[in-house]
Amino acid sequence: MNPSARKNILILMADQMTTSSLRSYGNTVSKTPRIDALARGGVVFDSAYCASPLCAPSRFALMAGKLPSKIGAYDNAAEFPAQTLTFAHYLRAAGYRTVLSGKMHFCGPDQLHGFEERLTTDIYPADFGWVPDWDRPEARPSWYHNMSSVLDAGPCVRTNQLDFDDEVTFTVRQKLYDMARERQAGSDLRPFCLVASLTHPHDPYAIPLPFWNLYRDEDIDLPRVTLGYDESDAHSKRLRHVCENDRTPPTEVQIRHARRAYYGALSYVDAQFGAMLDALEATGFADDTIVIVTSDHGDMLGERGLWYKMTFFENAARVPLIVHAPTQFAPHRVAESVSTIDLLPTLVELATGARETAWPDPVDGRSLVPHLRNDGGHDETFGEYLAEGAIAPIVMIRRGPYKFIHTQADPDQLFDVEADPLELVNLARSPAHAPRVAAFRAEVAQRWDLDALHREVSVSQRRRRFHYAATTQGRIQSWDWQPFTDASQRYMRNHIELDTLEAMARFPRVVRE
Numbered sequence: 001m002n003p004s005a006r007k008n009i010l011i012l013m014a015d016q017m018t019t020s021s022l023r024s025y026g027n028t029v030s031k032t033p034r035i036d037a038l039a040r041g042g043v044v045f046d047s048a049y050c051a052s053p054l055c056a057p058s059r060f061a062l063m064a065g066k067l068p069s070k071i072g073a074y075d076n077a078a079e080f081p082a083q084t085l086t087f088a089h090y091l092r093a094a095g096y097r098t099v100l101s102g103k104m105h106f107c108g109p110d111q112l113h114g115f116e117e118r119l120t121t122d123i124y125p126a127d128f129g130w131v132p133d134w135d136r137p138e139a140r141p142s143w144y145h146n147m148s149s150v151l152d153a154g155p156c157v158r159t160n161q162l163d164f165d166d167e168v169t170f171t172v173r174q175k176l177y178d179m180a181r182e183r184q185a186g187s188d189l190r191p192f193c194l195v196a197s198l199t200h201p202h203d204p205y206a207i208p209l210p211f212w213n214l215y216r217d218e219d220i221d222l223p224r225v226t227l228g229y230d231e232s233d234a235h236s237k238r239l240r241h242v243c244e245n246d247r248t249p250p251t252e253v254q255i256r257h258a259r260r261a262y263y264g265a266l267s268y269v270d271a272q273f274g275a276m277l278d279a280l281e282a283t284g285f286a287d288d289t290i291v292i293v294t295s296d297h298g299d300m301l302g303e304r305g306l307w308y309k310m311t312f313f314e315n316a317a318r319v320p321l322i323v324h325a326p327t328q329f330a331p332h333r334v335a336e337s338v339s340t341i342d343l344l345p346t347l348v349e350l351a352t353g354a355r356e357t358a359w360p361d362p363v364d365g366r367s368l369v370p371h372l373r374n375d376g377g378h379d380e381t382f383g384e385y386l387a388e389g390a391i392a393p394i395v396m397i398r399r400g401p402y403k404f405i406h407t408q409a410d411p412d413q414l415f416d417v418e419a420d421p422l423e424l425v426n427l428a429r430s431p432a433h434a435p436r437v438a439a440f441r442a443e444v445a446q447r448w449d450l451d452a453l454h455r456e457v458s459v460s461q462r463r464r465r466f467h468y469a470a471t472t473q474g475r476i477q478s479w480d481w482q483p484f485t486d487a488s489q490r491y492m493r494n495h496i497e498l499d500t501l502e503a504m505a506r507f508p509r510v511v512r513e
Helices: 033-040 055-064 087-093 160-185 234-242 252-282 340-352 431-447 450-471 498-505
Strands: 008-015 043-049 097-102 192-201 289-295 321-324 332-339 380-385 394-399 402-407 413-416
Touching: 008 252, 008 340, 033 252, 033 289, 033 321, 043 380, 043 394, 055 340, 087 097, 087 192, 087 340, 097 160, 160 192, 160 252, 160 498, 192 252, 252 289, 289 340, 332 340, 394 431, 402 431, 413 431
Parallel strands: 008 192, 008 289, 043 332, 097 192, 332 380
Antiparallel strands: 043 321, 289 321, 380 394, 394 402, 402 413
């Protein structure tokens, strides 16, 4: 591909943004005009899934194009090995400038993973402090979600998440301006891949009044399916224990307020995305940039009595995926099931023009470019959950209308998601579906060695818990990313003549007749 023809890539990520909350996916409450506009002019994937319904495993899998078990991405305190190749490595090798701002939840000493620049620290710790313990499934981890996010939901003035996301937006806008000035000066003409990753609308469900007041209590939709503990499946019962759902059950008012704050947080995310898109337009990059909107996982938002994620039910496992490049791909919707791990081969093909490449490390994902061109494409996706609330590996296969969920610890689940979108009827119990269940079970046995995976997860948990206990004794050396700013190169400095400095900083340049 001609380097001058290569498009820039801007990836706009939200955290815990479920498709059921967005107007572009059928919601009638939320107010997200900038996301809506991207969807109208873009390719909307109606059945995109994360590889694992938890922050770090999903993000590692997205970046590496592999299922979590292939890279040891078991939970939110799993190390992302430095030798694991990511789309940032591939794009950087292809001549792209790779930049990250915001959350990616990297654990371990490598905090770049192929990115040339990282503009902010992460909101979450980079150490091994949040390791689950499958050896003691009855013990609830004190550091994990409880129901306070729901019980205390409402308006606020400030939170640490607002501090973080405001910084992400500022640094992304500033980087766009800097890159435009550098390109104008001819000092760096490379195309860029810029990832802007916000932490909203992730709980706690608290948002400032301007966004809270975009909604009224009476307009907020309540969960469509309400289940008690005894009506829940085995894994959901464990999640209810981990998150203490039934210790202090929320009232209808508290549920409504949590969902109202979530909608407010969506509008805040939309405003931040809009500010970054405005900078993209102001710098002249918009027409030459592919914009991708997605999330790491969804949020149950009270459906089935569950909150947050950690399950393969639709609200937690399905994610928005919008690709906006109207000069390249005509707007349309894609019904087939795909995965966020498909982004790596997609980005490589968009950047290089080559679908088949001599991968130094084969990936599990498949390019979405045929879908983008409305020219066929695959219709299946796989998922794994190996963290809190589980007591053994949980795997998921989505193909055609069916979703199959299997773990050695619990009865199988099979749902016809097209006919039963609320997943109320478990077809795995139906004699009529016995052959289909048997075929899925055979496929699971062929794809995964669940006994070996269980052992690997348990050994990793024990090793990392010991590591954390040892390295928090005495002097502690942090892995958290420390952004560096060279003040000698900012604003007004005496090593550059004044007129030259101001001319360099002004965009666009003034051209005198």
